[in-house]
Amino acid sequence: MIRTARRIIGACGGAGGFLGACLMLVLIGDAILAPWVAPYDPLKVDMISALQPPDAMHWFGTDQSGRDVLSRVIWGGRASLQVSALAVIIGCFGGVTLGLAAGFFSGGWLEQALMRVLDAMASIPLLIWAIALVGILGVGPVRIAGLTFGNEVKLLALLGVLYMPNLARITYTTALSESRANYVAARRLQGVSGLRIMLSDVLPNCLSPVIVQATLLLAIGIVIESSVSFVGLGVQPPQPSWGNMLADARNYLFSGEWWMSVFPGACISLSVIAINLLGDGLRDVLDPRHRTSTVAA
Amino acid sequence: MKTDAAAQMTLHDVRKTYRLRRGLFDRLRGRVKDVNAVDGVSLPIRRGAILGLVGESGCGKSTLARMIVGLTPASGGDILWGGKRLRDLHGAAWREYRSGVQMVFQDTHSSLNPRKRIRTILGEALAAHGVPRAGRQERIIALLRQVGIDPVFLGRYPHELSGGQRQRIGIARALAMEPSLLVADEPVSSLDVSLQGQIINLLRELNASLGLTIVLISHDLAVVARVCDQVAVMYGGRIVEIGDPGTVLSAPSHPYTQALLDAVPRGLQRRARKVLPVETGDDPAGCRFQRRCAHAFATCREQSPALLAVSADHAAACHMRQPVKREQVPEVTA
Amino acid sequence: MTGGTTVATTVPLLHIEGLHVGFRNGDAVRHVVRGVDLRLEAGEVVGLVGESGSGKSITALSVMRLLPPGASITSGRISFRGQDMLDLGHAELNRLRGGAIGMIFQDPLTALNPAIPVGRQLTDAIRAHQPLGPRAARDRAKELLALVGIPFPQERLRAYPHELSGGMRQRVMIALAVSSNPSLLIADEPTTALDVTVQAQVMDLIDRIRREFNIAVLFISHNLELVAEIADRVTVMYAGRAVESGDVHALFASPAHPYTRQLIRCIPRLDGTSGAMATIPGLPPIIGALPPGCPFAPRCEAAEPQCSQDEPPMRWRGKHMAACYLAPS
Numbered sequence: 001m002i003r004t005a006r007r008i009i010g011a012c013g014g015a016g017g018f019l020g021a022c023l024m025l026v027l028i029g030d031a032i033l034a035p036w037v038a039p040y041d042p043l044k045v046d047m048i049s050a051l052q053p054p055d056a057m058h059w060f061g062t063d064q065s066g067r068d069v070l071s072r073v074i075w076g077g078r079a080s081l082q083v084s085a086l087a088v089i090i091g092c093f094g095g096v097t098l099g100l101a102a103g104f105f106s107g108g109w110l111e112q113a114l115m116r117v118l119d120a121m122a123s124i125p126l127l128i129w130a131i132a133l134v135g136i137l138g139v140g141p142v143r144i145a146g147l148t149f150g151n152e153v154k155l156l157a158l159l160g161v162l163y164m165p166n167l168a169r170i171t172y173t174t175a176l177s178e179s180r181a182n183y184v185a186a187r188r189l190q191g192v193s194g195l196r197i198m199l200s201d202v203l204p205n206c207l208s209p210v211i212v213q214a215t216l217l218l219a220i221g222i223v224i225e226s227s228v229s230f231v232g233l234g235v236q237p238p239q240p241s242w243g244n245m246l247a248d249a250r251n252y253l254f255s256g257e258w259w260m261s262v263f264p265g266a267c268i269s270l271s272v273i274a275i276n277l278l279g280d281g282l283r284d285v286l287d288p289r290h291r292t293s294t295v296a297a
Numbered sequence: 298m299k300t301d302a303a304a305q306m307t308l309h310d311v312r313k314t315y316r317l318r319r320g321l322f323d324r325l326r327g328r329v330k331d332v333n334a335v336d337g338v339s340l341p342i343r344r345g346a347i348l349g350l351v352g353e354s355g356c357g358k359s360t361l362a363r364m365i366v367g368l369t370p371a372s373g374g375d376i377l378w379g380g381k382r383l384r385d386l387h388g389a390a391w392r393e394y395r396s397g398v399q400m401v402f403q404d405t406h407s408s409l410n411p412r413k414r415i416r417t418i419l420g421e422a423l424a425a426h427g428v429p430r431a432g433r434q435e436r437i438i439a440l441l442r443q444v445g446i447d448p449v450f451l452g453r454y455p456h457e458l459s460g461g462q463r464q465r466i467g468i469a470r471a472l473a474m475e476p477s478l479l480v481a482d483e484p485v486s487s488l489d490v491s492l493q494g495q496i497i498n499l500l501r502e503l504n505a506s507l508g509l510t511i512v513l514i515s516h517d518l519a520v521v522a523r524v525c526d527q528v529a530v531m532y533g534g535r536i537v538e539i540g541d542p543g544t545v546l547s548a549p550s551h552p553y554t555q556a557l558l559d560a561v562p563r564g565l566q567r568r569a570r571k572v573l574p575v576e577t578g579d580d581p582a583g584c585r586f587q588r589r590c591a592h593a594f595a596t597c598r599e600q601s602p603a604l605l606a607v608s609a610d611h612a613a614a615c616h617m618r619q620p621v622k623r624e625q626v627p628e629v630t631a
Numbered sequence: 632m633t634g635g636t637t638v639a640t641t642v643p644l645l646h647i648e649g650l651h652v653g654f655r656n657g658d659a660v661r662h663v664v665r666g667v668d669l670r671l672e673a674g675e676v677v678g679l680v681g682e683s684g685s686g687k688s689i690t691a692l693s694v695m696r697l698l699p700p701g702a703s704i705t706s707g708r709i710s711f712r713g714q715d716m717l718d719l720g721h722a723e724l725n726r727l728r729g730g731a732i733g734m735i736f737q738d739p740l741t742a743l744n745p746a747i748p749v750g751r752q753l754t755d756a757i758r759a760h761q762p763l764g765p766r767a768a769r770d771r772a773k774e775l776l777a778l779v780g781i782p783f784p785q786e787r788l789r790a791y792p793h794e795l796s797g798g799m800r801q802r803v804m805i806a807l808a809v810s811s812n813p814s815l816l817i818a819d820e821p822t823t824a825l826d827v828t829v830q831a832q833v834m835d836l837i838d839r840i841r842r843e844f845n846i847a848v849l850f851i852s853h854n855l856e857l858v859a860e861i862a863d864r865v866t867v868m869y870a871g872r873a874v875e876s877g878d879v880h881a882l883f884a885s886p887a888h889p890y891t892r893q894l895i896r897c898i899p900r901l902d903g904t905s906g907a908m909a910t911i912p913g914l915p916p917i918i919g920a921l922p923p924g925c926p927f928a929p930r931c932e933a934a935e936p937q938c939s940q941d942e943p944p945m946r947w948r949g950k951h952m953a954a955c956y957l958a959p960s
Contacts, residue, residue: 182408190425494908519899
């Protein structure tokens, strides 16, 4: 038992990583299972039981419209994590592709062109553009190919694009040095095509720092989403998100209804801490030198 | 252009020039500097022989190695494989060259992919060589036997092996391609003394049992002297002396070869070691070695010496060895 | 061969006794150094020879308490001029590092700051240990560069480390190490990354400097031949232990430990012989998984049954030690 526990903790990169992984598991689990886990409908208004402090019925209390704060926190987490995770996925896909190509085909025009594009992208101030874009396009829902998406789609697409230069730079640096390693030369001597070497040999060796950075960006994404929703340009009410819940709680900060701000606020902090702990743990775990084969030495 | 029937590969006036990247101002003024890493090397690599390539770092021996295996294109001259220039090889001839010329690297850490198990590293080499999946496992085990590694290591990652073991895997990976020419770039300089002999002996055995032609690059004269059939000493991108190791190392004809020999640690005979003057960094007109040479005279500062025969199987590029007949003799034939 | 020392010889310059260094891994401690004794008199050169993983570098780093993360000294004593090194606080240690004890490493590029010209690095080091003004420190730096045989020292003061060749960088490292007039120089594989010709130059330089300033040198290398060139005494290490130590001439002429004997045979020589090279069969043992008995027994040409039962004790004959059952005592 103890040995199994130790192995699991080891796989998360130590106690910190393990704690982060546990917290993340709870947060992600809640977000995915929101329809089943949340005790109430997060949108159901019940003016009679408005601004109730936490009790047995409403663990986290109710807000100014009598909506259950616990249910709104769970659904809000779903929105926050969704935006942040999708943005990171978009960023990774684009960033890794650009960085890998620039690093592997270094010394040519492709490298120069890609790096200049990335420099231009990196010079865009992140938050200002997010706000400006929503300001221009408005906060209404978006229709793409007959499907309707919430306002947050704009935010996550933009975040994804804005993450790209950062992730591309990280991939580029590693890809550059990995491409010069002799195992790549050995594959060339086997007559394997450049594209194949890039994908099957160089790419896997570039991913560890990207994964670590992606977890950190995930945390940043949650903060950005909350901030943008807080100023009313992200997830639109009545849909809950941690950010717009805080915005609602603004008016009740000094009148004693602490639960309205403390719970969503704590969730933001907790998830950021959890993700960072996990990121630090992953950094250690993903080092290939920590890998051992299953064969006993 | 003559090719030697006994030659596996022939290098003819092979050159590699790198353009030094300088600051924007220098480029605007058109001030660019070219560095000749390899500056006209002509040499037949004899079939089934071990050729030793000796020189200091920066002498161009590693660049030459990368041109031989085709990792770096030559900027001038020709490399002939099977009588054809490398750049004229196509289709089947190209594939025959590609698998036929393999390399063993100095740094055993970076030469194996850290994320792949030994089984995968050897398996993908066999796959690239066209060995069908069914026969691979058997072939992998045969390769491991050949390089003296126990098959229990198949499931291990490279970092779980010692330096000597990793170097053996590097050799096995090259052998998977069934090469006829193996270039070993400082294969033992990162290994402990007690293990160096094991790897060198392995290369010797492969040469004897498979008839594998080997180009052994090393800065260790003693190793080269022991196992090579022919030794070429490089300085400043050129071959300054070439011949059979017995002659070259016992009666060197080039002052640089002598200096290399003098610099070898002599253990308790401390005074026997002589010290060459410090390198100056620039390459002067005439003989590259002139600034560090104790014997340099006027001609050395004006003309670059050609590689001329000293005896039947021995040539040196030094003005002190002015030959009787002034004909070009870059043919150091077998 | 010891330099002219007037200090009473009862207190050695550097004295290491029963040093154990271990890496902590969970609850287990893997010992990489298992009871090493070493004694260095003022002005003396002692060679520490061994393969990678033998614990030679860790032993040297212990002196400066510069151990890699996870490693710690578990027992033993290290004293410098009679002062216990393991009791020193950070400030006192820092005064010794780069002060009375200088160090040079295998790779000078990582030991020098790439962003600062070598002249600045030298003057900073000089002024950290000596009360000199900027101008005087600069003059001293120039003097030092000239001392270590760097041509055009005035110009080279402005050079960045990457602008110098490997040999030149190692010369700068030596200049840094001697800038504070040390009485001990720890040289950890200082020539391993260099070409033979440059290696000869650097060896020459170290030998000249240490004679000129009467500096004791702890010279660490895997190359026995190189160590023999400079050392007065040699300690050979295997699997974390000193297996043989003694006067360099005696050790080469009549090695008492089979490991030393086999190691000497492995050195490739330019004696005109060709054919297979001498080797030591097998591999060095893995630290933490040592075989029972003598760790060298599985590779030893002279091993006897008792060798794989108990680790042999150190046997002394005069000042020559060998940890082998077969050694004469």
